[in-house]
Amino acid sequence: MRTRKYVTAAIFAAAIILIAVGIFIGEPDEVRQKAVNICLECIGIG
Secondary structure (H helix, E strand, O other): OHHHHHHHHHHHHHHHHHHHHHHHOOHHHHHHHHHHHHHHHHOOOO
């Protein structure tokens, strides 16, 4: 049971690190821009 806690903590820590790296390299702006493009294409403007 103790191993399960360590695995859960390791996965959580890895997720936090990867989220921080993504924010640091500017991924949120890229994702937002892609979402805007998809929305504009969907309604026929883009």
